[in-house]
Amino acid sequence: MMKNDQHPIKAMLKRFLWPALNRFYLLRVAVLAALAFLFFRYICRPAWTNGESMLPTYQQREFLFYWQPAYWFSTPKRGDVVVIRMAGNSIFLLKRIVALAGETVEFREGTLLINGEPSQDEWAALTPCDWNLEPRTVAENSVYVVGDNRSMPIGQHEFGQVELRRISGKPISFKKRPGISAVMSP
């Protein structure tokens, strides 16, 4: 009995598990490696969070992927958690957009005010906060970002206006997080 006469599924499984190391197989591996590199380098980048400014939405040392094409064809919205480029390709900031260009942002006794009105969004008060910040208007082509953990002193928290060109993408979330309605985002 010839080898080729074995059951087609078994043969397929065998070919999958023990492929012949011919040039087509090596070519497939090379193409797959190149595609994986391009995908995880320019489309969906893996990252670790380091810091407590996004607690309780994102934990310290949490592994996540962020989706770089998120804002290729759209603009960021208020409430979006975004990845902000600092310099190079190694260090990024993870913050939430609280105000868009032209809006006025203010903190009064820990309450976030947008255009003078208290924000009613779920993400606006995830932690106890006693911050006070004078009103300021967000410049053109910029957004105002703040971390979700506002229980830390205002001086220790890195937040503020950032140019849109620095927004590099949006983290992909596979689980329900405070202030993020979708189970999977984007």
Add this chain to the structure above:
Amino acid sequence: MKIYHKVFALLLVAALTAAVAYWLRPNDTRRIKKRFHQACSVVSKSSAENPAVSAFKMFDFGSLCADSVTFDINGAPFQGSMSNEVLISELARYRAMCEQITITPMDIAVTIDTPNHATAECVVKAKLTSTNFDFDEVRHFLLRLQKFDNSWKITAIADDQVLVK
């Protein structure tokens, strides 16, 4: 046929070597990154650093900077445009006040503006320990560099706030 194969293999190896050499050549961006790492290393200070090492490090730092340097870092004890010698002396004085300084380079993005001028956006983790204060922060700043005699020198160090409160 055998000679043809050998020549072909030799040419292939030569082409690959040339490509790798070209790819890994010390271009301006790499040189500037190296300057940045050197600067971080010489400014850093261990708690057991002796004065001779400090003096050598300051001499090294001087060689990384141009004759005139503009220093504009928020919260730094010295500011403004100053000569290389003044900057070294101010930095040496400041280093002496600190028990330990750890400047860890985290990221850099280099832009070559003209063949002789470049700007580098840098991110460092700065940790300073002194008897009076402790400082541990990630700082983002701009380095401006100019090429003198085929060597990149720092002409300005300035804060660059990504987030403006």
